[in-house]
Amino acid sequence: MIECKHISKIYKSPSVESGQSIETSALKDVSFKVANGEFVAIMGPSGSGKSTLMHILGALDTPSKGEYLLDGQNVSNLSDDDLADIRKNKIGFVFQSFNLLPRATALRNVTLPLVYSDTKKEEREKKAKEALLSSGLDEAHFNHLSNQLSGGQMQRVAIARALVNNPALILADEPTGNLDSKTGEIVLATFKKLNKIQGRTIILITHEKEVAQHANRIIHIKDGQIENSST
Amino acid sequence: MTISDLIHETYSALVANKVRSGLTVLGIVIGIGSVIAMIAIGQGSQQTIQDNIESLGSNLILVMPGAQRGIGMQISQGRGSSQTLTIEDALAVSQEASLANGVAPELSGRYQVTAKGTNTNTSVIGTTSAYPLIRNVQIFDGSFITDQQITSKSKVAVLGPTVRDDLFSADSDPIGQSIRIKNIEFKVIGVTKAKGGSGFSNQDDTIFIPITTNQQFLAGSDRVSTISVQAKEQKSMAQLQEQITEILLVRHNISDPSLADFSTLNQTDIVSAASSVTKTFTILLGSVAAISLIVGGIGIMNMMLTTVTERTREIGLRKAIGAKKKDVNLQFLTEAVALTFLGGIIGIIMGWLISFGVHYFADIATKVSVTSILLAFGVSGSIGVLFGYYPAKRASGLNPIEALRYE
Structure with missing residues (x-):
C-alpha cells in the first residue's frame, strides 16, 4: 500500500539578478493513497509536478515536507544507499525511452536488477524468462540484442525488467510516449493484464487522456496540487 | 554483485x-x-x-705508485707518473702483512708483438708465479711462469686467448713457438683460459712474462707498476689496507701518511x-x-x-x-x-x-x-x-x- 501524506517539494535555485536563492514549489501538500492491486494513472500537463511526484514515488528523490509510506515503510528521510535498496526490492521502473543496455540481449537486460539483488545465477535466468513471458515477449526474441528489437518489443523487455524483482509497485513514466498508437495500445494492454491477472500495483504517469483512461483511477495534478480524483 | x-x-x-x-x-x-x-x-x-671487476680476482687490494687517490678521482697531485714501488716492496708486504694471502707485483706496458707474419699491439704484463692465484687466471694449456724463470730472467711468455688467436690461429697449438716482443724473441710456454669480459679490462688480450725479464729487457727500469695483494678474507680487507700502508711508509721513510708516494685501492670500494x-x-x-x-x-x-x-x-x-x-x-x-x-x-x-x-x-x-x-x-x-x-x-x-x- 502506498500513502502520501502532505507531500511538498521545494527546489532552491540561485537567482541571476539578486544572488539570493529562489524557492520553487513543485509539489504543494499532496496527499493520496493507492491500495494494493490498484491501477492508477497520474495525469497532468507538463510542468504540473507529475515528474517530481514520480521521482518521490519511485524513491529516486525525497520530499521536502510530508511523509511517503511505501509498503508500510517510511521512505521520506532515507540515505542514498537506503533509497537504492528500496528501489531494488520494492519498485520496478518503466521509462519512456526504455533505457535498455544496447549491447546486451533481452534476457541479459532483464537479469540486470537480479545482479544487484544478489540472486543466484541459476535462478536469474528462470526468473527473467518468466518475467519476459508475462510481459508478452516472444520467446524467439529472448536472445536478440536489445537494439535489434522494435519499439514495442523493447518496452516489453523494459516491463519484464520492472517485473523481475517481484516489486510492490510498478512505476511507468510515459511508457507509450515513444511508441505509435497501435503499439502503445499493446503495451497498455500488457499493463492491464498484469494488473488484472497478477494483481500488480501499477502507477502510470502520463499527460495523455487516452492513455490515462486505461487505468482504474485517474489522479489529476496541476500546478503541484491534486485537482480531483476520478474513477 | x-x-x-x-x-x-x-x-x-x-x-x-x-x-x-x-x-x-x-x-x-x-x-x-x-x-x-x-x-x-x-x-x-x-x-x-x-x-x-670480480674477474680481476677476489678480495684484492691494488697498490700503485703516486699519491693517494679518491675513488673515481684520478688526480695524482703532480706525482702521477712517479715510479716508487719495487719488487722489494712487494716482497716486504708478502712477508710482513699477516692478513695477506698472496702478493703479486706487476709491470705492464703496451708493445708491438709479432709472430710469423702476424702482429698485434697488446698489453704485456710482467709478473710473478703468484699472479694466477691472486688474479684468478687459469691455465688452458702449458704452464704459467715459474719462480725459477723469474730468477733467471727467462724470455718466456704466456699468451691470453685473444693474443693467441691474433698471432696464431684459434685452434693452433702455439706452445714452443716463438714470438717477438719489441723485437726480442720469447718462447711461448702457456695459454690462459678465456675469462670473457670486454672493454673494461680485457684479460684475454694480454701476454704474461716474468717481471724481471720485463724490467731488464722491455721497460729498462727496476720499478713495478702495480702490486696486487689478496686478503685472506673479505672482512679483513680494510685492516690489510692499513697494514700495507704502514709497511710501505716505513720502507719509504715517510712519516706523514698524507704525503705517501703510493696509493692503495680496495676492490670492494671499486665495486661499490x-x-x-x-x-x-x-x-x-x-x-x-x-x-x-x-x-x-x-x-x-x-x-x-x-x-x-x-x-x-x-x-x-x-x-x-x-x-x-x-x-x-x-x-x-x-x-x-x-x-x-x-x-x-x-x-x-x-x-x-x-x-x-x-x-x-x-x-x-x-x-x-x-x-x-x-x-x-x-x-x-x-x-x-x-x-x-x-x-x-x-x-x-x-x-x-x-x-x-x-x-
Whole structure:
C-alpha cells in the first residue's frame, strides 16, 4: 500500500539578478493513497509536478515536507544507499525511452536488477524468462540484442525488467510516449493484464487522456496540487 | 554483485569499444614495456661491470705508485707518473702483512708483438708465479711462469686467448713457438683460459712474462707498476689496507701518511663506486620510462571520463534499479584496472622482447629481474586505481534523475 501524506517539494535555485536563492514549489501538500492491486494513472500537463511526484514515488528523490509510506515503510528521510535498496526490492521502473543496455540481449537486460539483488545465477535466468513471458515477449526474441528489437518489443523487455524483482509497485513514466498508437495500445494492454491477472500495483504517469483512461483511477495534478480524483 | 558479474560487465564494456580500449592499453604497454626494458639494460650493465671487476680476482687490494687517490678521482697531485714501488716492496708486504694471502707485483706496458707474419699491439704484463692465484687466471694449456724463470730472467711468455688467436690461429697449438716482443724473441710456454669480459679490462688480450725479464729487457727500469695483494678474507680487507700502508711508509721513510708516494685501492670500494654509478644510470633510465607510464595513466583517465559521460543514462538506469554507489564505483574502477593490468601483462612481454633484442642486436647485457616484473604488475594495477578513481567517483556520484534525463 502506498500513502502520501502532505507531500511538498521545494527546489532552491540561485537567482541571476539578486544572488539570493529562489524557492520553487513543485509539489504543494499532496496527499493520496493507492491500495494494493490498484491501477492508477497520474495525469497532468507538463510542468504540473507529475515528474517530481514520480521521482518521490519511485524513491529516486525525497520530499521536502510530508511523509511517503511505501509498503508500510517510511521512505521520506532515507540515505542514498537506503533509497537504492528500496528501489531494488520494492519498485520496478518503466521509462519512456526504455533505457535498455544496447549491447546486451533481452534476457541479459532483464537479469540486470537480479545482479544487484544478489540472486543466484541459476535462478536469474528462470526468473527473467518468466518475467519476459508475462510481459508478452516472444520467446524467439529472448536472445536478440536489445537494439535489434522494435519499439514495442523493447518496452516489453523494459516491463519484464520492472517485473523481475517481484516489486510492490510498478512505476511507468510515459511508457507509450515513444511508441505509435497501435503499439502503445499493446503495451497498455500488457499493463492491464498484469494488473488484472497478477494483481500488480501499477502507477502510470502520463499527460495523455487516452492513455490515462486505461487505468482504474485517474489522479489529476496541476500546478503541484491534486485537482480531483476520478474513477 | 558477484566477481563473475563484475568480470562480465567489464569484459562487455571493453569489447564494445575495441579500438579505444586497445589504444588506451597501448599507452600502458609502452610505459610498462619501456620501464622493464630500461631497468633490464641498467641492471644488465651493472652486472657486467661487477663481473668484470670480480674477474680481476677476489678480495684484492691494488697498490700503485703516486699519491693517494679518491675513488673515481684520478688526480695524482703532480706525482702521477712517479715510479716508487719495487719488487722489494712487494716482497716486504708478502712477508710482513699477516692478513695477506698472496702478493703479486706487476709491470705492464703496451708493445708491438709479432709472430710469423702476424702482429698485434697488446698489453704485456710482467709478473710473478703468484699472479694466477691472486688474479684468478687459469691455465688452458702449458704452464704459467715459474719462480725459477723469474730468477733467471727467462724470455718466456704466456699468451691470453685473444693474443693467441691474433698471432696464431684459434685452434693452433702455439706452445714452443716463438714470438717477438719489441723485437726480442720469447718462447711461448702457456695459454690462459678465456675469462670473457670486454672493454673494461680485457684479460684475454694480454701476454704474461716474468717481471724481471720485463724490467731488464722491455721497460729498462727496476720499478713495478702495480702490486696486487689478496686478503685472506673479505672482512679483513680494510685492516690489510692499513697494514700495507704502514709497511710501505716505513720502507719509504715517510712519516706523514698524507704525503705517501703510493696509493692503495680496495676492490670492494671499486665495486661499490662502479655500482653506484650504474645504479644512478638505472634510476635515470627508469624515471624517463616512468614518465611515459604516467602519460599512459592519463590516457586511461581520459578514456574513463569519456566512457562515464557516454554511459550517463546507463549509470542512471543502474542506479534506478537498485545499484548502490559502491556498485557503480567498483564497476568503473574494475574497468580501469583491467585496462592497466592488461597493458601491464603485454608491457612485460614487450619489455622482455625489447631487452632481448637489445642484447641480441646491440650486444649490451640485459637482465630482466623478477623484482622488476613484480614491480611492473604492482605499478600497472595501482595506475589503474589511481587514474580510475576519479572517473569512477564521478560515475557513482551521478544523480539518477539527472542521469536518466541526460541526452
